[in-house]
Amino acid sequence: MRVLKKTIRLKIRFSEVDAMRIVWHGAYAKYLEDAREAFGSEFQLGYDLIAENGFYAPLVDFSIQYKQPLRYGMCPEITIVYKATEAAKIVFEYEIRNPEDNSLMTTGRSVQVFMDGDYQLVWSTPEFYEEWKKRWGQSST
Amino acid sequence: MRVLKKTIRLKIRFSEVDAMRIVWHGAYAKYLEDAREAFGSEFQLGYDLIAENGFYAPLVDFSIQYKQPLRYGMCPEITIVYKATEAAKIVFEYEIRNPEDNSLMTTGRSVQVFMDGDYQLVWSTPEFYEEWKKRWGQSST
Amino acid sequence: MRVLKKTIRLKIRFSEVDAMRIVWHGAYAKYLEDAREAFGSEFQLGYDLIAENGFYAPLVDFSIQYKQPLRYGMCPEITIVYKATEAAKIVFEYEIRNPEDNSLMTTGRSVQVFMDGDYQLVWSTPEFYEEWKKRWGQSST
Amino acid sequence: MRVLKKTIRLKIRFSEVDAMRIVWHGAYAKYLEDAREAFGSEFQLGYDLIAENGFYAPLVDFSIQYKQPLRYGMCPEITIVYKATEAAKIVFEYEIRNPEDNSLMTTGRSVQVFMDGDYQLVWSTPEFYEEWKKRWGQSST
Numbered sequence: 001m002r003v004l005k006k007t008i009r010l011k012i013r014f015s016e017v018d019a020m021r022i023v024w025h026g027a028y029a030k031y032l033e034d035a036r037e038a039f040g041s042e043f044q045l046g047y048d049l050i051a052e053n054g055f056y057a058p059l060v061d062f063s064i065q066y067k068q069p070l071r072y073g074m075c076p077e078i079t080i081v082y083k084a085t086e087a088a089k090i091v092f093e094y095e096i097r098n099p100e101d102n103s104l105m106t107t108g109r110s111v112q113v114f115m116d117g118d119y120q121l122v123w124s125t126p127e128f129y130e131e132w133k134k135r136w137g138q139s140s141t
Numbered sequence: 142m143r144v145l146k147k148t149i150r151l152k153i154r155f156s157e158v159d160a161m162r163i164v165w166h167g168a169y170a171k172y173l174e175d176a177r178e179a180f181g182s183e184f185q186l187g188y189d190l191i192a193e194n195g196f197y198a199p200l201v202d203f204s205i206q207y208k209q210p211l212r213y214g215m216c217p218e219i220t221i222v223y224k225a226t227e228a229a230k231i232v233f234e235y236e237i238r239n240p241e242d243n244s245l246m247t248t249g250r251s252v253q254v255f256m257d258g259d260y261q262l263v264w265s266t267p268e269f270y271e272e273w274k275k276r277w278g279q280s281s282t
Numbered sequence: 283m284r285v286l287k288k289t290i291r292l293k294i295r296f297s298e299v300d301a302m303r304i305v306w307h308g309a310y311a312k313y314l315e316d317a318r319e320a321f322g323s324e325f326q327l328g329y330d331l332i333a334e335n336g337f338y339a340p341l342v343d344f345s346i347q348y349k350q351p352l353r354y355g356m357c358p359e360i361t362i363v364y365k366a367t368e369a370a371k372i373v374f375e376y377e378i379r380n381p382e383d384n385s386l387m388t389t390g391r392s393v394q395v396f397m398d399g400d401y402q403l404v405w406s407t408p409e410f411y412e413e414w415k416k417r418w419g420q421s422s423t
Numbered sequence: 424m425r426v427l428k429k430t431i432r433l434k435i436r437f438s439e440v441d442a443m444r445i446v447w448h449g450a451y452a453k454y455l456e457d458a459r460e461a462f463g464s465e466f467q468l469g470y471d472l473i474a475e476n477g478f479y480a481p482l483v484d485f486s487i488q489y490k491q492p493l494r495y496g497m498c499p500e501i502t503i504v505y506k507a508t509e510a511a512k513i514v515f516e517y518e519i520r521n522p523e524d525n526s527l528m529t530t531g532r533s534v535q536v537f538m539d540g541d542y543q544l545v546w547s548t549p550e551f552y553e554e555w556k557k558r559w560g561q562s563s564t
Contacts, residue, residue, distance in 0.1 A: 059348055
């Protein structure tokens with residue numbers, strides 16, 4: 001199966017650094033969001049497409065492992081990888097690396113489900129997402 | 142004219158403190174928002190009422206003067222004061238004080254206008270807001 | 283072993299709600315932080331104590347399961363529970379519940395380690411933390 | 424006097440959009456910060472230089488005028504302009520424009536002062552800043 005992934009460069013903002021002079025752990029949610037947006041833009045799976053089809057795709061699971069602290073002035077890279085699944089979910093894994101020595105700084109994972117306009121969970125895979133999977137070679141059927 | 146105001150206590154979060162070990166200037170927007178929400182709750186002028194009447198009330202002007210830095214561990218107080226105006230606007234002024242010596246830490250001001258559901262600016266005062274003003278003694282008519 | 287836990291009420295800010303009209307997943311990091319600060323205040327394990335002893339306690343692992351969306355206007359409660367461990371770590375588990383029907387909205391977990399002033403990982407439990415554990419009945423030795 | 428300015432493109436994040444489906448007013452502080460960092464990088468006036476010289480440069484005045492709302496999907500441009508002043512201050516003005524029709528979306532202004540390592544306000548212009556001004560043709564002396 002084709003591996004869909006995208007790497008972007010992050011810029012650490014002064015305001016993201018806390019009194020320990022490292023990036024505050026909560027700021028990473030924005031980095032992972034940036035990676036998802038870049039992925040959605042590259043592979044046409046953005047919020048707009050999901051919304052146009054009448055769905056929301058909220059996160060239901062989110063985890064991060066902070067292996068080495070990020071500091072102000074660093075320009076790390078984040079790679080987002082799409083993980084194919086049979087379930088009606090969008091699953092991504094993330095890696096943040098320091099491009100200077102390719103050392104692994106952070107890993108993460110997010111799971112999104114689909115909700116309809118009434119915020120009811122959608123158990124079966126929406127048609128537009130099934131088509132997206134086929135188009136990008138991520139469907140097992 | 143009756144002065145409508147409300148004071149609440151703020152709690153400085155560790156994550157709001159930057160590498161200078163003072164509260165990051167952008168974090169104050171949340172403090173002023175907390176004050177507006179407390180005001181809205183006390184004087185029945187919350188986002189819900191505005192939305193129920195078919196309007197948005199986005200900020201169009203926002204300014205803060207940082208007179209003394211806030212630090213982690215401080216429990217300052219913020220006071221929000223409603224400023225009556227003839228225009229179709231909601232104007233608030235803010236003061237953050239250190240209750241230990243009543244010293245003035247921060248001042249601020251926000252101006253909100255009304256937009257209809259199509260994001261068009263509403264030039265005349267919405268009826269529900271005119272009623273609100275009368276009810277709370279803020280109307281000059 | 284005595285269970286150390288603390289429950290506080292959360293207030294959902296308008297700015298924490300996203301275009302899906304539910305709380306943005308990244309905003310929960312602040313809720314969990316609020317719970318840690320309340321715990322630290324109640325059981326004397328705050329950032330200040332850790333800093334006074336020459337350590338940082340950055341998060342190295344963070345995960346959240348979003349079971350039901352939080353919406354603007356809700357006043358949910360968050361409970362933080364200290365999980366005793368032999369390792370030189372501070373481990374907390376979290377639950378956010380809707381007090382109206384006690385339904386479980388969110389679960390989470392955070393792991394903090396100790397770093398010295400040079401940002402080097404500390405493998406053995408710092409003395410002040412060992413003492414803290416004994417004082418609060420969390421030590422197995 | 425030479426005009427020092429820098430323009431960068433902004434990317435609106437989904438998480439920066441509020442329930443009104445426009446960018447939350449408090450999110451602009453990050454946009455202006457991005458502009459300051461880009462300016463500091465281009466004209467060598469970053470936080471690092473200031474810190475190396477033993478100073479902090481906190482904001483003491485900050486104001487924004489929101490003329491037209493920013494929406495998700497927009498790629499506006501922000502221009503930061505350095506405003507020369509005799510005082511021991513760093514003053515910037517900002518403009519956010521929609522590059523599609525060059526319409527003005529937002530204006531802003533920030534004032535920074537210098538504090539020494541003990542958080543005491545510095546009234547006279549620090550030497551390194553005086554030199555910076557001369558180097559970039561911003562000094563009247």
